[in-house]
Amino acid sequence: MHLPPHLSLANTPTRIEQLPRLSAELGVNMYVKRDDQTGSEISGNKIRKLEFVLKDTIDKGCDMVITCGGLQSNHARSTAAAAVRLGLSPVLLLKTSGALPVPDGNYLINQLLGAEFRYISEEEYRNRRGEIMEEIKNEMAAKGRKAYIIPEGASDGLGCFGYYNCFHEIAAQEKQLGLTFDTIVTAVGSGGTYGGLFIANKLTGAGKRIAGFNVCDTAAEFQERITAELHEMLAIGRTQIAFTPGEIDIIDGYVGIGYAQSRKEELDFIAKIARTEGLILDPVYTGKAMYGLYHEIRKDTFRESQHILFIHTGGLPGLFPKREQF
16 A cells, blocks of 8 residues: 655554453453544544645645534544644634534634634535535635645545554554454544544455444445545555445444434443543544444444454543533
């Protein structure tokens, strides 16, 4: 695989830690890779993808980035922070469902970073976000600015290389730890994290199970989306390998009442993990994914897995706007 050039922004390699009490409860060896500790302003999984995307932004001579997400988007916050650090102006297209809340969590951080906000409805976001970002790009061009559009979650062919690299980081850590993870689990919200892990596993012949828990949409939609991202990635990497959408292992059924919306049982589970392991999950991604993994292990879906590595993709600021629900 030809690796495209990238920046070095994240604090890596991130630690791998065992979850002893959860392991004892479930009867499997549970570990967590602390990608929530890739940074502070740029914490989480997005920065691994942005290292590649923002390098391309700079190489193309752009002075501005445009991206999208919800009001509490971890990706939007990481993009804004990394952009400002690199001297780029961030414009964030954020979906809203009504009146804007008091600034909190990621939304507050984005204000501190000086990001420019544009707001659209959930329907517009679902159907026209790409078109609207193009309109903003053209608007900025008329003002003499050169903008680079970063897709939702930085999940495109270029962004997938972030977790292709992470897979190799995990392989090196396995040697240091003296164990092999037969299963790697991650939340799936835009597809790039899963896609990078999947294709690295495929190309190296490591034979691991790469399982994802979707936090929005459906498994079938993500299989289609990730397939498209991976074809783009393989073209960039000048590599060919056969795979089918059916090999993309997405476990559905844990979206709950909707993206970034929390049920009591999910929040109770986040509190349970915090109190037993001292590990804070977020309500949008890792809380739902770990909740799903916990219940699927109990249902024997992972009966062939002995050493499971869960990717903690970050999202701590997303807890604070839910303080009343907690």
